[in-house]
Amino acid sequence: MADFSQIIAGKTGFIDADREWLHRLVSDWQVIADLSFADLILVIRNDEGDYVVADQCRASTVVSVLMEDLIGQPVAAEIVPAIESAYSNRVVARLDHYRMVGNNTVCDVFAPVIRDDRVLGVVIRETNMATRVGNGRYELECIQTGKRLFGMISLGRFPYQETLISERPNDLRVSDGFCVLSGEGIIEYASPNAISCYRRLGEQGELVGRYLAEVTTDQIHERDTVPESLSYVLSGKSAADSELDTSRASLAMRSLPLYNAQSQRDGALVLFRDVTEVRRREVELQTKDATISEIHHRVKNNLQAVSALLRLQARRTKSDEVRAELQEAQRRISTIAAVHEGLSQSADETVDFDTIIPSLLRMSVDVAEERGQNIGVHFVGEFGSMPAQDATPLSLVLTELVTNAVEHGFEGRTEGTITISAGRGGNSLDVVVEDDGNGMDTESENGMAKASGSGLGTQIVQTFVTNDFGGTIRWEPNHPHGTRVVLKMKLRAAQ
Known part of the structure; x- marks a missing residue:
């Protein structure tokens, strides 16, 4: 079924300003319908010369006569003469009798839509006469004001040419x-x-x-x-x-x-x-958001403090094996801290993963620079936004895989490249981590990351991918050389 925009877009003879005028009309005419206790129908003449319904508006203050959508349909034959009268005479026209629409007695009034002394269409006001019984002062004032606004359509005074819209617009009824x-x-x-x-x-x-x-x-x-x-x-x-x-x-x-x-x-x-209560709730939400952001900021600061303590401890230890384990722990804590830093800057408890993952993985290749290696990390695709429930384990998975590639895939080499490709569709996430290193034999054991130290990195990747994300992980050779890791996951809390 054609909609309003399609109908007026296909009307030849309309310029962009005409279409904008009609769009503004239908965006503002609810107030006329509500005041008039009547339904409104916008009719235009198509290129074949027939009158069709372009849009309609039901009053929210009374039971509607319009029981079905009429958009795109031709108008009833008995009201065509009145429509033509409004078109040609450019004044408000009326039928000389009431019509029966179903079981309702309806009064029809027709106002030509005028812009720059041109008729763009006709607005029909359909009033159920049963609603005119026993009207009090309130109803009479509404109807009278609604008639005045309705008549302004034929004067080119409604909708308004210029409006001053506030920074906090409200849907006033x-x-x-x-x-x-x-x-x-x-x-x-x-x-x-x-x-x-x-x-x-x-x-x-x-x-x-x-x-x-x-x-x-x-x-x-x-x-x-x-x-x-x-x-x-x-x-x-x-x-x-x-x-x-x-x-x-x-x-x-x-x-x-x-x-x-x-x-x-x-x-x-x-x-x-x-809007007193509305604004009070907005203030409460803003306070809540500020509190949550502050919590994330403090968690990040505390994690960074722990990371710094581990770094100091690693420098003081005389055991190379202990130093390596402390450095791994320090890197993982820094990864989690970076996620909380992203959450502290967001008002909706989500983090833009694409903005934090580059810096996280940069830390993973810093160890290569200390050994005189130049390892580059490139990204393809987008991860999108996600809450901490997904962002924290995903960041740990990726940093572990990149760290594994750096530590085992480029031994004896001075340079290399790691590419991360992401494909996101709703809560489905496919990630490929590939390098041009020495190959699978140097990076994997039994289809998983080669253990380093206690093998905690292997356990982290396996646990998060299979248990938390309900996904799969597959290791395969990368051509012409290197290793390719394919991850298929379901994000649990992704929007």
């Missing part, structure tokens, strides 16, 4: 609270939820008949943060978003200027939403 302003910025109507928002700020007086800017600034204290966009919203002169954070509450708001039939601004609709 009519049901969250709204007020209607006069052209001078005086509150003519405030919904119950809008009144509740201002009660939360501390305003206990009547809102209607007062300037919105005055009511709001009375509740702003010296230390409260006041964004520059707030004045635009409170005056209602611009389409703008803003947010007011006071010591008592946080209030998100959005202004939508209202224009009359002569395209003169004569009021505004201002939407409100109490």
Whole structure:
């Protein structure tokens, strides 16, 4: 089934600005549907001259008449004359009778979509007349304001050409609270939820008949943060978003200027939403993230301290065998510390493995430089991001394999290359570690890494690959010479 973007993209005669205008229309028209207690349908004329539904919007404030998706379908024959009237006359048109849609009696109104004095399509407002029974003041104010916004579509005033979007945009709904302003910025109507928002700020007086800017600034204290966009919203002169954070509450708001039939601004609709609890939870999450990052940072520092102690102990020992074991332990602890360093810089408990593994493996080949060898390490592919549950054992596996290649694969040689290739698909990870060294006989015993010292490196690789990752490890010759290790693993906690 074709979607909205495909339908308008295939319409010849539309320029990019026309398509952008329609995209902005359908991104903003939910407020019209909710205020009007009606469904909206956007119709365009295709290249064959037929009218098709390009998009639709269901009201969230009333039961929808649109029980199925109509996008891409032709419109009903009985409403084509009204659509053509809106197209040709460039004014809002109506049917002279109600229609039956299923078991619902529907009133249809048609507004041409105007941009730069050109008709791009028609928006149909479908109202279930059963919802017009027993309307109170709130419903009447909603419907009246919705009609004003709907009529602005045919004036080329909706959507708005320019908007001031805040750094923290909010999905404001009519049901969250709204007020209607006069052209001078005086509150003519405030919904119950809008009144509740201002009660939360501390305003206990009547809102209607007062300037919105005055009511709001009375509740702003010296230390409260006041964004520059707030004045635009409170005056209602611009389409703008803003947010007011006071010591008592946080209030998100959005202004939508209202224009009359002569395209003169004569009021505004201002939407409100109490986001106090949302912001409080955000602060709690930020505090939690900062605490976790600090924990990882301290763990890294402690591990580095242990690594430094092992390094000092290795320098003081007189046994070559003990010194080698201490150096191996120091390298493994440094590997784990590097993972925690990466986690301390992330807010979501994941580490970008591609940024830490080069430095880790560089440590593995440092011993070769001490012996006068030049061993290079190259990477192909990407590991991606992963949590510590996967990153720590994977880093140990790779450093053990590289260390094994350095210690056993390049004996008697002055230079060489180790290449690590990674292929990631979801939680499946394939890794190939290959070198151009002396060959398998020097690097493996019985299909595993040749033991060094106590053989702990062999146990680490075997345990993590097979038990933790449920994977396999295969050793094979690399052509024309060297060794190739193929790992197939399932990352446990990868996103």
